[in-house]
Amino acid sequence: MKTVMRIVLAVALVTALAAATMAQAQERGVSATEVIIGTSQPLSGGAAFWGVPVTGGMEAWIRLINEQGGIHGRRLRLVALDDSYLPPRAVVNVRELVDRVGIFALVGLLGSANAFAVRDFVVENQVLWINPLADANMWAGFRGKRSLFVSYVSYVDEGRILTEYAAKNMGVKTVAVFYQNDLFGQKGLLGVKRGAAAAKIKVVAAVPYELTDREFSAQAVKLRESGADAVVLYANPTAGALVVRGMRQIGYAPKLISTSALADPAMFALAGDAWNGVTLAAYFPLPGTDARVDETLATIVRINPALARQPFNAVGGIAFLEPFLEGLRRAGPNLTRASFITAMETLRNWDGNVARGITFGPDRRQGINKLYLVRSENGRYVRLTPDITYPVAF
C-alpha cells in the first residue's frame, strides 16, 4: 500500500506541476500550433458498434484537415477515451480530459445517461461542448447552455412528423411502435403519440425491447396481433432488422416507418427484402444519395478502410464534428472560448460536407430544426419530401 501511495503521490506532483505550467497558457487546450479536443465514447462493449465508427469518422476527418495545414495554422488533436457506455467511466474520462489533458472543447460523448452524468461538471467548468450524442430534447429548458452547441436529432419531433406524415399521406389509421426501452426509444414513442393525437389516429400497441435482447419472436407476434396499419421503429439496426424479418416470417406486412437512426445502407443487408418501401427520417444526405457526402466518405475510407463497413455512422461522426470546425475557422487566429462562442453564433443555415442547415444564434443552441423523409427502394434511399421544420426548443 505504501508503494502504491508513493507512486500516486509522485504522479500527483508531476501532474500538478504540469497543470500549473499549462495554466499560464492563455486558453486551455489552445496553443499557437495546436487545438486539443476530447471525446468519450463506447469503444468497447455492447455499444461499440456506434462509438467506434463515429470516432473513426471524426479522426479520419481531423487527419485530413491536419494534412491540409490545420485551421489558422493550428493542428487539431482529438483525444478519444473509452467509457464502455458506463456513466461513471464517462465522468472520469471527461474530468481527465479537462483536468489533465486540458481540452479546449468536448466533442460528441455518446448516450443520454452519460451526457446527463457529466452535464454538471461540464457546465461548472465552462467546458465548450459540441454535440452530446443524445436526444436534443433533453436540453430544452436547460439553463447552463451558453457553451453548449447541439446539432443532434430531436426524436420527439421526428416521431411526431413521421406519424403525421403517415396519417396524411399514407392512409394510416392505426400505428404500433416497436421501441428500444431507453430515452432514445421512449422519446420516439412520445413523439409518435403526439403525432397520432394531432392527426387523430390511434396508437394501438407499444412494444419495447432491451438493448441486450436477441430474440424478438414474441414481440413480432404482439405487433401482428395489434393489427396496426403501420409499425414505427425506434430501434438499433440489429433489433430493427430482426423484428422486421420476424414480422414478415409470421405473415404480417404492415407499412414500415422508421427513425433516422436506421437510415443506414447496412439495413438492406441486415433486413433483406423486408427493408423495401420503408419511410424514414433523415437529417443529412445519406451515403449513396449525394455527391459531396460520397466524396467525403471515399476520402475517409482511404484514410481508414475499416470505415467502409459502417459508412452511415462514419459520416455521422463528421456531421457531429463539422460545426465545431466551422466555428474554429470563423473565430479567426485569435482563438478564445469567447471568440469561439461568438463565431458559432454567426452560423446561419450553414452546409458542411455532411451536415446541412446548421443555425445557431445568441439565444439559440439547437442547431438543427428540420428533417426530410426518404423511402427505401431496391437497396437505395430516395428522397420523398422537401425539408420539414419543427419549432426550435432551446
Added chain:
Amino acid sequence: MAGNAAAWAGGGDPAEKLRRVELRERYEDDLFLVRGPAGWVAAAVLAGGLAALPLVAPKYLIYIASLVAVNAVIAVGLNVLVGYTGQISLGHAGFVAIGAYAFGIVAARIPWTPAAGAWGVPWIAGLIAAGAVSAVFGLLVGLPALRLTGPYLTIATLGFGIAVHQVLINWEWLSGGRAGLFVPKLTFAGRPLGDAEIYWIALIVSAALTVLAFHIVRSYVGRAFVAIRDSDIAAEVMGVSLTTYKTTAFAVSAAYAGLGGGLYAIVLHYLEPNQFTLLESITYFSMIVVGGLGTIPGSVLGAALLTILPLEFSGFRQWQPVVYGLAIIVVMALEPRGVYGRWLKIKRWFKTWPF
C-alpha cells in the same frame, strides 16, 4: 525471493498458508488489525496520506480515489459474504442499486426544510436508509440461500440482480426510469461541498466500514461465518444456527453494498438503472477474488485495482478489453490467492531479511 515464492506455491488450506506467510504463531495474533509500533506508524502514514490526497493531487485523481473508496465498501461487504461465509453472490449490483436509489429518493424526494438541508440531514438520513433498505433485501435473498449452494445460489442471486435492474427500468414512478434520477449535491452549513470534501466523506465512511468489518470477522459472528464456509454441516452440529448466520451474512453484506450505493449516488450525482447491471456484479465479484478471498485488506486492494485499471486503459480504446482481460488472467495466474497474498510475502521478506 523467487525461490521462496515457489516454496509457497504448493497445495493446502489457504487460510493456513496465509498464516504461515505472516509468521503468526498464536491464534490471538490473527485477531489484531494493527500489530506493533511499526504497524501503527504505517497505519498513521497511510491514513494521513489518504487524507492529504486532495491537497496535492489534481481533481480527476481525487474523483477516481472517491470511486475507489465507494467500490472498496462494496467489495469489503461482498468478501464478508463470499470469502468469509462461503456464499456466492452474482447479484450484488442489485443491492448497490437499492442503496443508491434509496439514498437518491430520500435525499431528492423528501421535502426537507432548508435548515435540515443546510446541516446535511438529508444525506445522513439517505445513507442510513441506503444501508437499512438494502439490508432488508439482503435478508430476503438470504432465505433461498439457506437451501442453495454453488451454481444454484449463483443463479438465484444473479436473478435477483436482474430483477432489480428490470424493476428500476420499468417502474418509472420510483426510479425515474431511463431518464434517470438526479441526486442533489451535498450541502453542509449552507454551502455546497466540493470534490475534496466529498472524497473525505467517502474516505471516512469507507475507512470506518472497513475497520468495522475487521471487528465483525474477528467476533463470534465472524467465527460462525467461517465455520459455515468451512463446513456448514459441522457448524450446525456444533450449534451454529445456519438460518441465523447465513441470513445475517447476507444482510451485513447487503448493508455494505447499500452504503456503497449511497456513496456512489453522492459521488456521481446521477443514477440510471444501467449503471447496475450484471456486468457490475461480475466486476465486484472479480474485485474480491483478485484482491484475495477472505481478507479485508485484499478486498480494498482488489477494489482499487479493478477500479483504476479500466480507467487507466481507457486510452487503449478497442484494445481495452484485451489488455484488461489479460491483466486479470496474469494477476490470477501469478497470484492465485489474490494480490494481498503477494503483499504479505513482500512484507515477510523484509521482516526476515537477511535470512
Added chain:
Amino acid sequence: MALLAQYVIGGLAAGGLYALVALGIVLLYRTSRILNFAHGDLATFGTFIAFSLLVTYHSPFAIASAGALLITGVIGAAFYFLILRPARDASLLGKIVITLGFALLLQGTSTLLWGTDTKVLPFPLSDVRVYRLGGLVVSQISIGSFLIGLVLMGLVYVLVQRTKVGLAMRAVSQNLVAAQALGIPAKSIFALTWGLASALGATAGILLAPVALLDPSMMLDPFLKGFSAAVLGGIDSPPGAVAGGLLLGVIEAVFAGYVSVRFKTTLAFLIIIAVLIVRPEGMLGREYKRRV
C-alpha cells in the same frame, strides 16, 4: 389457442439454442466443477471464424462450420492447457475469474479482428421460407436448427453415457485421484471436455447467427439464458440442460406474449428461483446428496 401455440413455437426455437449453450456449460461443469464465463464469447469467436471461412475464403458451408468447430475446440483445449492448468493453485472462484478475464480477452479480440459492425452469416436454410399449419407459421431455419440441436444433444448423451471416453469423464468428475490411479489420463480428458464444450458453444453460435445477426456481443443474452437453463435443469445433468433450455424459452415467450414484455426476464428468473427452492439440485440434477 393458435396464438398461444405461435408463442410456444417461438419459445421452442429460442429454447433449443439455450439448450445447446446449456449443454456445453453442463459438460464442463460435470467434469471440472468450473463455471465457464467465457463460454458465450468463445462461441461468438467461433461463429466469426465460420463467417471468415465462408465469406472471406469462400468455403462451402459444411467445411466452414466444421473448420470453425475444430478451431474453437482447439482454442478451448488450449485455454485449459496454457492458462487454467498452470494456475491450478487458484481456488474454484479464482478459476471462474480467470474465465472472466478470458471472456474479455476474446470479446476484445473479436472486435479487433472483425470490427464492430453487424454481420449476416450466410446459412443454407432460410428464415423467410415458412411452413404453415392451420394458423401457425414455422420457418425453415427454426425447424432445421431445432433438429440439428436435437441430434447434437443425442450425440452428446451417447458420448457421455455409452462410450469409454464418457465413462472416463464421469470418473474424473467423481474422484480425480482414484481415476488417475486407475490410469485414466485426466489431463487429456479435461482438455477433451474443454474442446468439446467449446465446439458445442460454437455450434450454438452458428445456429444463432442467422436468426440473431452476428456481432461481438451476440452471445451475451443467450449465454446468460443458457447458464440459467443449465442450473434450472440441474447443472450436472445433460438431459436437464435440454429440458431447462426448452422450458426457459417457452416460459419467456409466453410471459412476453400474455403478461409483460418488460418483465419477461424477471418473471423467468422468479420461476427459476421458485423451482430451485423446491428442488435445490435443479429439475433433473442429482448433485445435492452429501456425506459429512
